[in-house]
Amino acid sequence: MLKTKITELFSITYPIFQGGMAWIADGKLAAAVSEGGGLGIISAMNANGDYLREQIAIARSLTDKPFGVNIMLMSPFADEVAAIAAEEKVAVVTTGAGSPVKYMEQWIAAGIKVVPVVASVAMAQKVARAGASAVVAEGQESGGHIGELTTMALVPQVVDAVDIPVLAAGGIADGRGLAASLALGAEGVQMGTRFLVANECGVHQNYKEMVLKATDTSTIATGRRFGGSTCRQLKNNFSRNFSKFEFSAEATADAVNALGVGALRRAAVEGDTKEGCFLAGQISGLVNREQPAADILREVAEEAETILKGAAKWLG
């Protein structure tokens, strides 16, 4: 059994968080991950408070174990869902796409452990000073909104900069990634893409199939020209048109952003393989099987244990 600061701090069996993927990570998936021994996370995405309350209730109906809520800070409902997370006293709040500092006091006062997802050393230090319990250092190989640094480069630099435990995210889908993250100084990992194909994940089956069939070169990061919303996704008709327009002479930041509206819903709910935006990580090429969340957790942890137990083979 793996034991790290993350398993202790969050009272979970495996040092594995499930990423708070918009349109994907709902109460049912979060409950399955928490029930399986990891930390499940509900995405509040850019929905209103009713949606979040509903998903929290679903998760609580399915598990007694702790789970988290991910607050996407660019959401128009960020203030509302931040307050609901505090009211509901969920065990953990993770945050993405910006600085959560203005919300942290209310969460910490409610007894919630705050774990911001960060893409740089400066942001890790900022949230650590504001009372974060841990940080997720997420590399740009990750699916969805990304920064510039990669997991291999970011994790040790964050580990050196803060005293709180670090989880690694981005490019991790098996026990090798977990064992490597521990070697880099992390105390656990967050995985998104691998849980996207969990049996309990309610995303459209076309989305799962696209991930299962992906190879190493199947993703592209769009939104780099104007900055602010770089997004890693599976290559398809939508991503091709987006990239082409983005780099065209007539593109503006607003026009580029407008192109993305509704595209996540078209992918996750409608399974529109042509016009949907299928967020997924570069590690999609390693994700080849739909399984129960509990099996994913057990398999990843056991593989990491085997690697760590076998480390003596490198010591001549």
Place this chain on the structure above:
Amino acid sequence: MLKTKITELFSITYPIFQGGMAWIADGKLAAAVSEGGGLGIISAMNANGDYLREQIAIARSLTDKPFGVNIMLMSPFADEVAAIAAEEKVAVVTTGAGSPVKYMEQWIAAGIKVVPVVASVAMAQKVARAGASAVVAEGQESGGHIGELTTMALVPQVVDAVDIPVLAAGGIADGRGLAASLALGAEGVQMGTRFLVANECGVHQNYKEMVLKATDTSTIATGRRFGGSTCRQLKNNFSRNFSKFEFSAEATADAVNALGVGALRRAAVEGDTKEGCFLAGQISGLVNREQPAADILREVAEEAETILKGAAKWLG
């Protein structure tokens, strides 16, 4: 002492290659790395055959240990330097920026071990079929010419796809990176940025200072709009102007490429902090000390050993 397929195959003490950095990795640096127990590599860059012969002679005057030559396949002198590497029967040839397959037969016939640097599973498989002894799977956190995949995502996918040993490169500058690479299934690493600040590296002192002072967010990848020559470098006046022009309405692929001419020389030889192009990896933020190459090798290996020996702490 670390023992892997790479230390055995190349008869080196540490499973560490030094990257073949253009304008930086000369005969003196390569000799220092090989003499210190790693595999030093001379960059043939885009110089002619006379330069390469001279650097090989310098390395041979400084060490009896094996070293390698890196052939940059986009060089106008690629055919010439490829033939010289075969004539000189250097121990190892590494290659970058394309497919080396058309040269591999002559190198293998000369008894040379060929180790292409690859950025995708498909290229790894292609060179493995053509007789490569190993591959360097290099992530885009690396300095210089880069692909799209990151080290964390690329390495395990390449390991699964080929039967030859894999070295990880990109984002690695200490023992944590080496231990993590082994956990991912690699048998060794290649480091560039850390060796750039070796005492024996003859690059301009301003270049070293820029690396030593860099933080996690100090690099930028330019050349993404038109593709083909994406390059990671330290942010400065040159990179800012390059990026600005690249994304401007009037930019063309040719005009963008023309901007780069002479910029590496201005950085490495003249130390022109304003108009030079200072290639370096995202891990620059971790590189804080100028040391002899032998000390770098010993320190990285010992740190990795300590991590691997301590792996039991994670097994409850």
